[in-house]
Amino acid sequence: MSDEYVITPVVSDPNLAASGDEVTDEMKLLENAVQELPANAVKELITHEVCVRCIFRLFNIHEGIHVLVSPTILYSIIEKATKLEAVTTKCSQMPEGKSNICSICLGVMQFSYRDQREMLVEKDHAADFAMMIAESVKEKYHEITSFTLEVSLPTLIIENESVILSYMKKKYASEVWFQEKSSFEHIISVKDALKLSITNSLEVSLGVKSSVSDFRIRLTYEHEDDTSAENKMGKNQCNKRIKSGMYGLRNGFVKCTNATVQSGDVSDSNFQLKKVGMPCHMALTFSQAPVYIGGRYLKLSRNVSQTRWIIDDERKGEASVEELIGENILPMCNGDGYKFHAAGREDIDVRMLGSGRPFLIEIQNARHLPSQESIKEMEKKINGLQSNLVRVKHLKILGSQGWSLMREGEAEKQKQYAALVWISRSINEDDLETLSSLKDLKVLQRTPIRVLHRRSPLDREKIIHWMNIEKIAGSSQYFLLHLCTQAGTYIKEFVHGDLGRTHPSIGSLLGCRAEILQLDVTDVKMDILNE
Incomplete structure (x- = not known):
């Protein structure tokens, strides 16, 4: 490969990425950072099937984690900086630019995973992966004001990383570069690195900011080797690890032989990391914190219970306040279900008149956040029911504090x-x-x-x-x-x-x-x- 090359950010949708100038600036920072990477240590990591983004992560080069370019270009940057022929060989072995599954992140930082149908999904860029997530959100949720990104990873990732770090520390502890930089200390975790790499693209695609939010996007990764009997035995024997930095290991070193982690010294001859043939399973789920719609209800019949009343499969009364209100509000919020809460209760044969009884409808996982206009429509729809058993007034959206006030009012x-x-x-x-x-x-x-x-x-x-x-x-x-x-x-x-x-x-x-x-x-x- 020539020493000269052109860096061209490859992004499926230019609207998702940062501006060209911003990408170029990050690439320049990345190039400067990798100039100081120890070539022999990089070669060692590549030999043990550590992906390029994990290499940058282990050396605390954050630009290499979230810059919007393909792995091939990232490898070429390392090759130019370290002049390692092994990188060229590595790239030539990648089918259509894809690398083998990373022995540390198990494909997470390569944006490769198996879906629920056991289909292999591979994305070259963080922007493409973020776009897939954003499209799934938009299919189910029409309105969100912000989001929280949550990631769950198998413990095998932490264990494999501990093995790699222990080995590298043991081998390169005497090297000048290691002593000067305290290498491999306080590294960013795979979980945080994944969030860092896709959050900005998600914000742009969804048009909202990431924050502490009622709407949660959750990526749950699982790996079959993480639940096997052999791996469980390895976990039990790995409990004696001493943690340092993000994952630990100050004085103790571990080795991995036949996928079983044991206490002991590590050398080139006995270091062996289990090959990972397939990436993790990834499940993408969303959840919306409950939406609380409150008001006051009037019960005009002496044959309507407050909540569903069914004994031995036989309904008591004509209907219930819970159903008459909840079944008419739920479709307008497009939620998964609802719960009815009221400030106290009356017997089935007791009418609720006058100012009415305060109540809350808790809509679970609402995909549509009602506006003031739709709230008025809800009230009109319930009050227009031909049965004329229940009426509502003063409907409004309440925060979660409404629940606390409701319980307080019920008792006091x-x-x-x-x-x-x-x-x-x-x-x-x-x-x-x-x-x-x-x-x-x-x-x-x-x-x-x-x-x-x-x-x-x-x-x-x-x-x-x-x-x-x-x-x-x-x-x-x-x-x-x-x-x-x-x-x-x-x-x-x-x-x-x-x-x-x-x-x-x-x-x-x-x-x-x-x-x-x-x-x-x-x-x-x-x-x-x-x-």
Whole structure:
């Protein structure tokens, strides 16, 4: 190969790469950096099937990791700088510019991998690999505002790198270049090098920045040799390694014979790194942090449960608030599923009126982030259902803090009710005065009999903040009870006493039997989603 050559960045889509001037500048920095590489050490790494990008990585030459050119050009740079004929031979052996699978990165830094169909995929450039990822993102997600790139690698990569580093340190520790530069210390990991090489191209292609984001792009690499019985034995015997820098090895050296790592000295005669015939499997997955859409719901029917209620494959009630809201919001967000959360709950036969009960719909892995206009459409669609069982208002997108506020409100806020009550005798003015005069009445409630099958048997102290009685014309034993209570109070039991498990109760306060015939929730006071 001639000493003179022309460096031409090869990029599948010029819009993905940095500008020509930027690439040229990086190439010049790369050329200058490799001038000082020790030729014998480079030759040693090439002999042991270490790819060109890992060579640059081991010598902390970052330009060689993410510069947007093919491996052939990178090898030619090394050849010119080190004048190694071995590099020319290496390049001549590469079919169509492809190298053998790297014994350290197992193809990761060569952008070679096997997909889920066991098909071999090979990309020459970081930009091409990033483009493949970006196209997959765009197929499933129409709107993202940023992304986080996550990479998971097999431990075999760390182990093989430790073997190589140990061998190189042992062999070249006495060399001047090694002592002057403290070579192979604090090297960049394969994981970080991969991120460094593709992040910029991903940002350009997706049109958003990489940051701490709700949207995650995850590359999961696995290698069959990493899970074999032979390799597991090697891992167990490698636990005595002493780490230094990124991976370790200060005083201990390891050798690899027949793919089993053992403690001991390393020499040219017994150093043997297992050949890697195929690159890793790579699975590309995406995940979006949950989108929370909150509001208040009104339940207008006494035959609708708050959540799905199915016993022995038989549905209880006409429907559920959860389904009526969630099934209409989910398609508009194109998510994988949803979870329904509310600030407390009411029984199936209790209506939720007045200001409504705060709720959250947690949309999982939403591919479409709703706008204010689409939120209004959701509200209109739910309120326009012919069944007219449930209505919603004040829908809005909330951050994850909405969940914390919801749980806080469920336990600590006040709720107002209206109940139709029957008592076993005629009501009089003294009864009205007795109940209306009670303020912040402390009530001790044992877990009600009707929910003992699903709730722990506990004693709960709750507060009835105030009560008012409204007479019903033409009836002496029926009245409307309006009351404000601490969240979590069992209202039905407060009226009839639950066989003495709730005390005091309306029945005990009036000295007669009391039953609740109908109950409505009229207000749930919370800081979140107030009108």
